[in-house]
Amino acid sequence: MAPIEDQSNSSATVMINRTCLLDEQFLTRMMPPALTTFFIVGMSFNGLTLWIFYSHMRKKTPIDILMLNLCLGDQFFTFTYPLLIVYHSNNNVWVFGNFMCKLQVFFIYGFLLTSVFFLTWISIYRCYMIIRPIQFQNRMTRKCTIVLCVLIWSFAVFCGSPSFFTVSTFELNGKLHCMSFNQPNIEKNILASTLLLFALSFGIPFIILLVSTLLVQRKLANLTLTARSQNGRYAVRMMTIILIIFVICVLPINITRLTLAIVGQNNCTRFQQLGVVYYCCVLAIYANNVLDPFVYFYANTKYRLKLINAIKGIGFCKNLPLAGSSTQSNCES
Template identity: 50%
Template sequence: MGNSSVTSAVNTTCLFDEDFLITMMPPVFTILFILAASFNSFSLWILCFQIKKKTPVDILMLNLCAGDLGFSLTNPLLIIYHSKNNQWMFGNFMCKLLVFLIFSSMLVSVFFLACISSYQCYMVIRPIQSQNRITKKCTIVLSVTIWLVTCAFISMAFFTTNVSEKNGKLHCLSLNEGITSGNLLSSTITLSILGFMIPFGFLFVSTILIRQQLSNPALTSQSQQRGQHAVKMMVIVLFIFMVCFFPPVVTRLLVATMDHGNCPLFQKVGKLYYSSLPFLHLHGILNPIVYCYASTKYREKVIQILRRWKCVKKSMATSSNLNVIEAKL
């Protein structure tokens, strides 16, 4: 192609056949985009404009929601890419930018999920100290730090990511680019540790600590109720990790570590990896459930809005029926 930034496929390497993505990904990503963008826009509206006095957990949820919304907004480019027969038409820089947005938004979401879970754990174990030590200012500083560190780390994508060429077409976010450039294994291990193992460890330990605290007979009924509520939230977060993040991490590790000389097996594992990617995008739809357990004010606002909409809908139905009756008379 005459472009030094484009990685040419190596003929001696088994490259993955990505043609099945043309029919699979556009409808799946379209549905995920509509649901995730709608849910997170609604949640962001509540957190920004309906909750006036924000607590530390509200600030963490707002940042998590912003990360999820940013992640969902990358879907239109992916939909166009796969709809155009997996041909990337937006240039090498836009491919780098897309990779940066996807992985930075994903890591930010994972980190804030871990922060919310750790906050709930600390609230249950040390209820008095947590109110004095975890302030809004401290939470804002933590949030800014997470965004800056994550973006600085993922900015390496601008130096390591390029479009790849296969059969005369340019591809973005392709496993083949990582294989031919030789950085697939290192990037996979780094993302697996930072984006799954460490946050999952925080969640698992937090859940155990809360369960141990609940076994204390000296706890008041209010503390027991708060602890049980926190455990339910932890279970949902662990479920999100296992359903949304675990399959892509495991399958990508398999692809990165397996012998590419066994081409038929590589094709099957690669197909498993690509099939697990929609689950990764599913976390933006499931995270709003966590908000209902993490914040009482958020849950109350959602209930108020739903009741208001229900009353409006009932009023409109009544008005419509009256109009029909008047028309008959």
């Protein structure tokens, strides 16, 4: 994933003039098999989720709409993997042109932020439905949720749009490259942009998620055992999964990118070592859409039931109980 930084020429291929370069040859061995696996698993999981949403959940609630948009963002993100697989399989040589390089970076940053924002709002929704259910249900209507989704997509597009002006292919050893820390003028404004990305993709969302989780746990502590098991069990699990996703997928790349920005190229040896760690952390970002389906399972009862039906191969089961329930399901033959 390329850093979005200023360049002297963003509309054409630029020549590189740096003494401290990262050895990215290991990416040709690491990225193709890993991205191919994530592509197959992500397409399968998200495809199943979209099928459940469109085929079995026609009257969508606000939480359904948020989850559907999260799934769409993950699926679109998965569509960027084939270009990356070809790029790294082709000895890190970019053959798709300068515009596609810009577009690829735009998609990566845009879909990353949409995933983060929708995960955050799903957590907020579940939190308020437990601590303020009546008031929040009256305010968070379907229309309000749709407007919120449009705003999230618009903001993600706005945040990713600088790539069209600041990212370009560049030539190194007679070969064209894209999405690399070896791009020219990488040191310009990297610290400021890294801090902004850290705040938007991890810092602010993680604080919101942590506070939401603590509020839900405090609310559940004041409920009876029966109410606690019915209202909060899956909400707490869902929020815990989202926190784990942030720690595994989003935190490492932000930390290593920030460290790279602070160390800089003056310490070339350390810069090269951190660059290897950074590229390894990039894989965690691409694994994000493989983990998000676990959020759907705990976020929504209807989706959970439909998924269990699909897995069991029962096409038209109704009232399928949750795990541990003694209620019998009614199935049509």
